[in-house]
Amino acid sequence: MAPDPAEVIILKGVRLMCICGALPEEQLRRQPYEFDIEITADVSSATGSDLLADTVDYGEILNRVEAVALAESFQLFERMAQRVAEVILDDERIDSVTIEVRKLRPPVSQDLVSSGIRLTRSR
Numbered sequence: 001m002a003p004d005p006a007e008v009i010i011l012k013g014v015r016l017m018c019i020c021g022a023l024p025e026e027q028l029r030r031q032p033y034e035f036d037i038e039i040t041a042d043v044s045s046a047t048g049s050d051l052l053a054d055t056v057d058y059g060e061i062l063n064r065v066e067a068v069a070l071a072e073s074f075q076l077f078e079r080m081a082q083r084v085a086e087v088i089l090d091d092e093r094i095d096s097v098t099i100e101v102r103k104l105r106p107p108v109s110q111d112l113v114s115s116g117i118r119l120t121r122s123r
Contacts, residue, residue, distance in 0.1 A: 006095060007044065009056055011037040015104075016066060019073035020080050023107055027073060034114070035065065035084065036100040041093050056093055064088060077101045078117050085121040096122035 014037065017030035039056055046055035064087040074080040081099045088097045102116035 006040045006042060007047075009039040009041065009043070009058055011035075011039075011058055011062065014062060014065065016069040018069045018080065020075070020077055020103070021107070022075045026107065027075075032104040033069075033077070033080075034102045034104055037061070037065070037084075037088070038098040039088065039094050040096045041091075042095070043093075056091060061088055061091070064090070077103055077115075078119070081117050081119050082121070085119065089121060089123055092123075094123070096120060 014035040016033055016035065018033045019027060019030055020033065021027060021031065039058075039061065041056050043055040046052075065084050068080070068083050068087055072080075072083060074083070081101045084099050084101070085097050088094060088099075098118060098120040100116060100118040102114035104114050106112050106115040108115075
């Protein structure tokens with residue numbers, strides 16, 4: 001019998017003010033970024049128990065992501081996405097995480113809604 005597919009917890013549209021950018025002025029003030037996070041973990045126990053203790057607490061995950069945004073600064077959103085993935089993977093129940101980060105006000109002259117990156121990290 002094949003194992004059950006992993007469950008995915010989806011956190012979409014998390015908006016945080018971050019210091020991130022290669023230009024000097026981007027290091028002086030926080031800018032809006034949006035994160036989409038997909039967490040793969042075995043939460044099958046929670047589907048039967050209906051207990052928070054049997055799943056990944058996404059409130060705690062969001063606190064970790066926010067802590068990175070408040071305490072750290074970055075030149076590249078690639079590095080910021082990596083740091084977010086690292087703190088999420090600190091929870092040993094999580095098998096992998098996909099982070100999408102979008103800079104909502106990219107400093108370019110073209111009409112660009114956002115720039116960003118999507119990366120996946122596994123344990």
